[in-house]
Amino acid sequence: MQRSILLPVATRYLMPLILTFSIFLLIRGHNEVGGGFVGGLVASSALMLYGIAVSPQDLRRKLPVEPYILVGTGLLISLSSGILPVLYGLPYMTGIWIKTPIPVFGKIGTPLLFDLGVYFLVIGVIMWILLTLAED
Amino acid sequence: MTLLINSILAGFGLTLLIPILHRYFKSKTGLVLSLYPLIVFVQLLILAAQVKESGYLTSYLHWIPSLGLNLTYKLDGLGLMMALLISGIGALVIFYGSEYLHGHSHLLRFYSVLILFMSSMLGLVISDNALLLFLFWELTSISSFLLIGFEHQKYSARAAAWQALLVTGLGGLALLAGIVLLGQISNSFEISRWISQSGQIISNPMASAALILILLGAMTKSAQFPFHFWLPNAMEAPTPVSAYLHSATMVKAGVFLLARLSPVYAQHPWWTPILSVVGLVTLTTSVILALAQTDLKKLLAYTTIAALGMITFLLGFAFPLAIKSAMVYLFSHALYKGALFLVAGGIDHATGSRDIRILGNLAKALPLTTIAACLATLSMMGIPPLIGFISKELVYESTLEISNYPGFITGLVLLANIIIVAVGGWVGITPFWKKTTHDLHPHEGSIHFWAPPLILAIISILVGIAPQPVNDYLINPSVRSVLTSDYKTKLALWHGLTPMLLLSIVTIIMGFALFALHKVIFPFSHRVITQLGYIGPSALYQHSLKALLSFATIQTRFFQNGYLRLYAMTIILSTIGLSALTFFTRVGTFSVDFGNPPRFYDVILIGIIIIAAVLVTRAQSRLATIALLGSIGFSIALIFLLYSAPDLAMVQFAIETLSVILFVLIIYRLPKYSQLSTRVTRGIDLIIALTGGILMTVLMLLISTHGSDSRLAQYFVENSEKLAFGRNVVNVILVDFRALDTLGEITVLAIAAIGVFSLIKFTRDKDERNPS
Numbered sequence: 060m061q062r063s064i065l066l067p068v069a070t071r072y073l074m075p076l077i078l079t080f081s082i083f084l085l086i087r088g089h090n091e092v093g094g095g096f097v098g099g100l101v102a103s104s105a106l107m108l109y110g111i112a113v114s115p116q117d118l119r120r121k122l123p124v125e126p127y128i129l130v131g132t133g134l135l136i137s138l139s140s141g142i143l144p145v146l147y148g149l150p151y152m153t154g155i156w157i158k159t160p161i162p163v164f165g166k167i168g169t170p171l172l173f174d175l176g177v178y179f180l181v182i183g184v185i186m187w188i189l190l191t192l193a194e195d
Numbered sequence: 196m197t198l199l200i201n202s203i204l205a206g207f208g209l210t211l212l213i214p215i216l217h218r219y220f221k222s223k224t225g226l227v228l229s230l231y232p233l234i235v236f237v238q239l240l241i242l243a244a245q246v247k248e249s250g251y252l253t254s255y256l257h258w259i260p261s262l263g264l265n266l267t268y269k270l271d272g273l274g275l276m277m278a279l280l281i282s283g284i285g286a287l288v289i290f291y292g293s294e295y296l297h298g299h300s301h302l303l304r305f306y307s308v309l310i311l312f313m314s315s316m317l318g319l320v321i322s323d324n325a326l327l328l329f330l331f332w333e334l335t336s337i338s339s340f341l342l343i344g345f346e347h348q349k350y351s352a353r354a355a356a357w358q359a360l361l362v363t364g365l366g367g368l369a370l371l372a373g374i375v376l377l378g379q380i381s382n383s384f385e386i387s388r389w390i391s392q393s394g395q396i397i398s399n400p401m402a403s404a405a406l407i408l409i410l411l412g413a414m415t416k417s418a419q420f421p422f423h424f425w426l427p428n429a430m431e432a433p434t435p436v437s438a439y440l441h442s443a444t445m446v447k448a449g450v451f452l453l454a455r456l457s458p459v460y461a462q463h464p465w466w467t468p469i470l471s472v473v474g475l476v477t478l479t480t481s482v483i484l485a486l487a488q489t490d491l492k493k494l495l496a497y498t499t500i501a502a503l504g505m506i507t508f509l510l511g512f513a514f515p516l517a518i519k520s521a522m523v524y525l526f527s528h529a530l531y532k533g534a535l536f537l538v539a540g541g542i543d544h545a546t547g548s549r550d551i552r553i554l555g556n557l558a559k560a561l562p563l564t565t566i567a568a569c570l571a572t573l574s575m576m577g578i579p580p581l582i583g584f585i586s587k588e589l590v591y592e593s594t595l596e597i598s599n600y601p602g603f604i605t606g607l608v609l610l611a612n613i614i615i616v617a618v619g620g621w622v623g624i625t626p627f628w629k630k631t632t633h634d635l636h637p638h639e640g641s642i643h644f645w646a647p648p649l650i651l652a653i654i655s656i657l658v659g660i661a662p663q664p665v666n667d668y669l670i671n672p673s674v675r676s677v678l679t680s681d682y683k684t685k686l687a688l689w690h691g692l693t694p695m696l697l698l699s700i701v702t703i704i705m706g707f708a709l710f711a712l713h714k715v716i717f718p719f720s721h722r723v724i725t726q727l728g729y730i731g732p733s734a735l736y737q738h739s740l741k742a743l744l745s746f747a748t749i750q751t752r753f754f755q756n757g758y759l760r761l762y763a764m765t766i767i768l769s770t771i772g773l774s775a776l777t778f779f780t781r782v783g784t785f786s787v788d789f790g791n792p793p794r795f796y797d798v799i800l801i802g803i804i805i806i807a808a809v810l811v812t813r814a815q816s817r818l819a820t821i822a823l824l825g826s827i828g829f830s831i832a833l834i835f836l837l838y839s840a841p842d843l844a845m846v847q848f849a850i851e852t853l854s855v856i857l858f859v860l861i862i863y864r865l866p867k868y869s870q871l872s873t874r875v876t877r878g879i880d881l882i883i884a885l886t887g888g889i890l891m892t893v894l895m896l897l898i899s900t901h902g903s904d905s906r907l908a909q910y911f912v913e914n915s916e917k918l919a920f921g922r923n924v925v926n927v928i929l930v931d932f933r934a935l936d937t938l939g940e941i942t943v944l945a946i947a948a949i950g951v952f953s954l955i956k957f958t959r960d961k962d963e964r965n966p967s
Binding site: 088090092095096097101104111127131133137138148154166168171173174177183184187189191192193 | 256257258259260841842845846849850852853856857859860861919920921922923925926927929930931934935937938941942944945947948949951952955956
């Protein structure tokens with residue numbers, strides 16, 4: 060069967076767009092619809108689009124790190140976002156916020172860091188499972 | 196104090212950094228890592244003066260105040276003495292282990308777990324919050340498990356690790372229950388609070404239950420009869436681990452806990468009887484069992500149990516002199532036993548054997564190890580001027596002071612001490628001076644092998660000659676934390692001609708006689724004890740473990756039968772059963788409000804869902820099934836959108852997309868659809884599915900009609916922006932209000948991913964190995 064040229068070409072433009080959109084979802088999640096979980100799902104679907112359009116092997120090569128490292132990093136980020144306040148003498152997982160808003164991000168605080176961990180973890184988990192299945 | 200706690204807790208971070216450190220320091224990693232306990236050790240020395248002055252230092256930090264779990268630390272005399280032993284011996288053990296396991300493929304793992312243990316053990320001895328203490332307690336059990344099973348290729352090591360974990364783990368559960376009970380009696384988990392409310396606590400009827408549970412925890416950890424059997428088996432661990440965990444520190448956690456809670460419970464009518472009987476039984480059983488051993492490490496292990504029994508019964512009697520001798524015994528035992536274990540490891544390394552029937556003639560080949568071994572043995576035997584002598588004199592002085600049966604108890608202790616002297620001789624003298632015909636080709640190891648035991652042995656002799664500083668800075672403050680009042684007495688080698696001196700002389704003479712008679716006694720004791728082994732607690736453990744495993748096999752075969760349809764059926768049926776039960780017993784009559792009439796879009800979407808659901812059951816190909824399920828999913832997402840739940844809708848869309856991708860990836864490896872079930876089973880399935888569906892519908896209607904009593908939703912909506920600075924309530928709940936739940940969930944996700952990966956990977960590897 061001839062491989063469609065349409066999908067790979069479309070993917071080349073779509074993937075960065077969707078990935079950017081997923082980061083957008085992650086950042087705005089605290090105030091508007093979105094969040095780390097959805098962001099991670101969206102990012103994974105962008106990556107999987109590439110995996111289907113080109114090949115899973117190519118996708119793995121394109122990924123800067125192995126999926127399981129993403130999983131571990133995500134967990135660590137979420138965990139340490141809770142430890143950060145402990146260093147300031149507050150109970151574990153107290154939200155710490157920088158009061159002055161930063162452009163683009165708005166107010167940032169440890170919950171955003173937590174969400175970032177969720178984002179990485181979700182991408183890592185899905186990539187890990189799907190790539191393992193796809194390469195089999 | 197804060198600095199000390201931070202340095203101790205830094206150890207947990209350090210365990211993660213070890214691979215990176217190794218990249219830079221290569222074979223010097225061990226040296227670098229031993230800086231960690233050294234730093235803690237030095238800080239403890241600096242704080243010792245303050246502890247002596249003020250009795251204790253504290254530090255407090257909220258952790259989960261709503262659960263009563265706070266980071267309350269208290270460094271008192273008892274904690275200080277334990278912490279000094281842990282960090283001091285810890286530094287030596289890392290130094291020793293770096294050479295002992297040199298070139299071992301899992302050396303880094305050894306370091307990580309050892310540092311993990313060290314931090315947990317240090318945390319344990321300075322915790323004032325009982326829940327925090329429990330947390331560290333369990334961490335020490337887990338690190339002990341990992342270290343016993345270090346040579347995990349060996350079945351015996353795995354079995355021993357498992358046994359230690361099961362025994363101490365069960366004890367840990369009992370301890371937790373005891374702590375929770377005490378927490379409920381006193382409304383606090385702070386041990387210092389318990390101590391100040393001691394009278395109130397022990398008059399509560401639940402306090403006796405709590406006492407038994409806590410004692411179970413302490414006795415399993417400290418290998419007291421009838422839980423003693425795990426400790427000799429734990430000798431499967433590498434020798435530095437045996438020296439450190441299973442002699443000098445971790446097994447002391449049990450007696451440490453007893454000492455910690457002594458101010459709470461010492462007045463309880465059960466305290467003295469239970470502890471003294473358990474301690475004395477442990478002491479006598481273990482020394483008798485030691486007679487049947489020929490392995491250096493096993494000999495040392497049984498005498499370690501004996502020492503723990505000795506400390507337990509001394510703590511049980513709880514009068515000032517007994518407490519004092521318990522503390523001195525704990526201190527001196529850690530020094531000489533740690534040294535002797537390290538010597539045993541050195542002998543093993545030099546000759547490849549630990550059997551006292553084979554070993555001999557090592558004095559010339561291993562001069563420095565010999566000196567260390569002899570000094571430590573002299574301390575173990577209780578020969579002046581070593582600290583062991585002082586501690587033995589104190590023990591005799593205490594037993595003579597006991598009000599009930601002093602003669603009987605002194606007799607038992609005398610017997611135990613005689614055997615301990617003999618064992619000391621077999622371990623510390625036989626391998627070096629006995630003539631042997633075996634050709635062992637021994638060679639002295641590097642400084643890593645002889646320096647650590649030599650340092651411990653030299654401390655034993657220094658402390659023996661000049662006991663005052665240790666007495667002032669460690670022993671007396673520890674006694675004070677156990678008694679909660681001052682009891683200052685001097686330590687001295689020479690007391691004049693006392694009954695204790697006489698007993699000591701008898702002990703040493705009889706002990707040496709026993710030592711010389713090894714060839715005569717051993718065959719007999721070995722035969723008797725092997726026979727006893729068939730009925731001992733260890734056999735009971737084996738039988739119950741076997742029974743447990745076969746029960747697990749039966750119930751696993753029943754529930755984990757491997758058929759996905761049966762799993763689904765079990766889940767649905769039990770949900771239906773349980774909800775129906777609640778439904779008929781709790782809910783009488785109810786009305787259902789169907790709300791507004793459905794809109795045009797609702798009707799269309801619901802129509803699609805129903806049609807697709809019916810078609811799914813009739814679909815002939817997997818592709819059709821996936822497409823139909825997908826259309827159901829997307830319709831549900833649209834419904835979410837219509838009812839203004841964009842968050843849910845988005846997640847649903849993304850999940851549906853990814854599941855379709857997942858299906859596409861695996862579809863070609865699944866077999867074609869074929870109908871295997873009969874009409875009857877399909878009929879039953881239909882009924883179950885319909886019942887499940889109806890149940891869910893009714894429940895949903897009920898909830899939407901009556902609402903829930905919970906004020907949580909309202910609270911979250913009101914406080915989302917006020918407290919958590921976010922307008923998206925759903926997300927704020929996920930990452931802030933209930934972030935701990937989310938953390939749990941993402942951990943589950945990660946574990947699931949590991950599961951999927953290993954399932955696929957390992958079945959694939961197996962297929963590749965035996966292509967069918």
